[in-house]
Amino acid sequence: MGAWTGGARFYDLQVWLERWALDAALDLAAPTADDRLLDVATGTGALLRLLASGYPETREVVGLDASEAMLGRARELPDSWRLMHGDARALPFEQGQFDVVTVCYLLQTLGTETRERVLRELSRVLKVGGRLVTVTPRMPRSGVIGLLASPVVRLAARSSGTFGGIAPLDPRRELAEAGFEIERARDVRFGYPSLCLLAQKKPHEHGRRRPAARDFDSYESFRPAKGSDGHESHLEREDDRPE
């Protein structure tokens, strides 16, 4: 966590590379005016800024982060929205308080046990039937970008600290083991190659079937489309499969 305090000043220099994945995350989360939304490890509030421009009517929004320095860099948000200092391993909220929880580019920075603990916390604060959206880096595909990026990503996978923040992670099995049902998966190729997942919190069931590998086989990939003015107007999806 201390690693993020030092990097907070420069964090937003690279945040535009998250744009495509964060757009995909919000599209999956589809927040409504009635929703209470928690963005865990909100950092400098990149997701909240997009939320404020696309879904400003969302009823209650909380951005939580363990680094005061990162939170201090967040820009102004709608009046009723809050930023909070807190730890994803022990969230300062009641059980079932949120309809939507988002967590972008945190899970891959955690060790397996901490991740398990954080996923339990995310599940605890979500209502049954609530939506969890995760964004994690994914291994770049083949092709020129993949060729350029893969040594960096491989090195990151062996590193800790902020550089380890781009190590690829597919958390679907861990989410399923934490009691979530994976509803959708999107493979985002622009900016940071990322995996965006929408999962639903299931009611607790005894003797739930362990997830099988084939349960995690389908991806949707995501491309931004250009409008007539040359800017992104909407996002298209195409069917695709992981390598």
Ligand SMILES: C[S@@+](CC[C@H](N)C(=O)[O-])C[C@H]1O[C@@H](n2cnc3c(N)ncnc32)[C@H](O)[C@@H]1O
């Ligand atoms: C890679 S940044 C992602 C920030 C933001 N979600 C984004 O997409 O730009 C990771 C963030 O996780 C936060 N973090 C790390 N461990 C945490 C924990 N245990 N609880 C809450 N936040 C944590 C860091 O302070 C940092 O802001």
